[in-house]
Amino acid sequence: MSKKATLAREYVKGLWEQNAVFRQVLGMCPTLAVTVSAINGIAMALATTFVLVFSSVIISSIRKLIPSQVRIASYIVVIATFVTIVDLVMKAQFPELSKALGPYIPLIVVNCLILGRQEAFSSKNPVFRSFLDALGMGTGFLVALFLLGGIREIFGNRTLLGLQILPNFYEPWLVMILPAGAFLTLGLMMGFFNTMSQRKKRLEHQTIIQQHLKPQKPALASDGEAN
Amino acid sequence: MELVLIFFSAAIVNNFVLSYFLGICPFIGVSGKISSAFSMGLATTFVMSITSIVTWLIYHLVLVPNNLDFLQYVSFILVIASLVQFVEMFIKKISQPLYRALGIFLPLITTNCAILGLALFIVLKEYSFIEGIVYGLGAGAGFTLAITLMAGIREELDLADVPKSFQGAPITLLVAGILALAFMGFAGLISG
Numbered sequence: 001m002s003k004k005a006t007l008a009r010e011y012v013k014g015l016w017e018q019n020a021v022f023r024q025v026l027g028m029c030p031t032l033a034v035t036v037s038a039i040n041g042i043a044m045a046l047a048t049t050f051v052l053v054f055s056s057v058i059i060s061s062i063r064k065l066i067p068s069q070v071r072i073a074s075y076i077v078v079i080a081t082f083v084t085i086v087d088l089v090m091k092a093q094f095p096e097l098s099k100a101l102g103p104y105i106p107l108i109v110v111n112c113l114i115l116g117r118q119e120a121f122s123s124k125n126p127v128f129r130s131f132l133d134a135l136g137m138g139t140g141f142l143v144a145l146f147l148l149g150g151i152r153e154i155f156g157n158r159t160l161l162g163l164q165i166l167p168n169f170y171e172p173w174l175v176m177i178l179p180a181g182a183f184l185t186l187g188l189m190m191g192f193f194n195t196m197s198q199r200k201k202r203l204e205h206q207t208i209i210q211q212h213l214k215p216q217k218p219a220l221a222s223d224g225e226a227n
Numbered sequence: 228m229e230l231v232l233i234f235f236s237a238a239i240v241n242n243f244v245l246s247y248f249l250g251i252c253p254f255i256g257v258s259g260k261i262s263s264a265f266s267m268g269l270a271t272t273f274v275m276s277i278t279s280i281v282t283w284l285i286y287h288l289v290l291v292p293n294n295l296d297f298l299q300y301v302s303f304i305l306v307i308a309s310l311v312q313f314v315e316m317f318i319k320k321i322s323q324p325l326y327r328a329l330g331i332f333l334p335l336i337t338t339n340c341a342i343l344g345l346a347l348f349i350v351l352k353e354y355s356f357i358e359g360i361v362y363g364l365g366a367g368a369g370f371t372l373a374i375t376l377m378a379g380i381r382e383e384l385d386l387a388d389v390p391k392s393f394q395g396a397p398i399t400l401l402v403a404g405i406l407a408l409a410f411m412g413f414a415g416l417i418s419g
Contacts, residue, residue: 025396028251029340072337073308080301088297103347106300110340112252179246180411183404187397194392 010129014136020113021144021186022193027113030104031145032182038161041149042142043097047090047105049138051082052114056134060122075118076109083108113141151185152176230361233354237365240414243341244373245407250341254374255399257332264378265371270332272367274311275345279363281306282346283356303346311337341370376406 020026027048034044055078059066066074087105090098098105108114117137122130150160156176158166175181243249250271257267282303290296315333319326336342345366349359380402389398 025255026252028255029248032251033248073305076304076308077301080304084297084300087300103344103351106347107249107340107344109300109304110343175408178407178411179248180404180407182248183400183407187393187400187404190397190400191390191393194397198392 010132011136014140019140027111035149036177037153038149041145045142045145047086052138053134054082055079056122056130059118060127060130063123080109233361234365238369242369243366245410249344250339258377261378264374267332268371268374275363275367279359283359308337
């Protein structure tokens, strides 16, 4: 039972606790570049997750065969192979999306998120665990890209996933779909999430302090009486 | 004249960092001090210009004649990785001071997406050999400019009273956003 719980943790930790974008600040280039709209963000995240999951499984299953001196090069070859597959499939099946994402699909090869997971996790853990870890990281990446792309699309284009959200009298903020908007939105979002997690930490601190204080209170009172 | 246009378009108008979002990792990671940011920029420019030469040759002389262009990602990234290693050994051999200045940054450059991005853009834009080299130099100059500017601002930021939850990456991103806005002023300068 406990084993099952830890397996679930491998998946869950990537969602928020170690979220690639907001927490580890990894994989910034595609995050910022393609999130002009929510759909682009989703497509990018799915492509990245596909590459991440498959290369994690492959690398984790051959982790004992790779000599440690050439491990980075071997990881990159595995990753680049899957990126080529994704790129060719997307060109054939979704030519419009492939055009919108342009050179950022091949650039998944150098996404530090993927290489980072291989180095930090898949090279040391069994296959199934690496699979869950990669899936969790990919889902976290999807959440981040969807949020960022959604916010930019709503304010910059009045729409979300192509459906109109804001009324016509709202003048779209053009800056949101320009490069500057990507930096500003992500910076503000990170600041917001940091504020939230700091508040949560403070609340936890306070409850711990209060729990420690409670048993001491009668002692203090008796001290007072003795005096 | 064409070449001058390519250079300035890559360096300023379509700055790799601020409008293509390439090389964000070092841009955020190594922009703490002006001196190290400038060295990182120089090292990147150096690798970029060599990369543009080598990947152009490989793409046009090896991959295309043999109908192997689906292998371009695998071959480009391998070439870049080994190139960086080679450049590191070469610099170590010929110039110790240069190695001390650039040495620690070279391994980081392998995973700098600006390098692979450059190689891909040269293929995408169908540049000739000379144009490719100029484009590489321009992109490197643009990267150096952006990261040095950023480092200058961050040195000042150390003295500023930044809210706790904005310290580190968030404030850097906000500053980058404002820099990107400033660079948008160049947008009409050169079309393309």
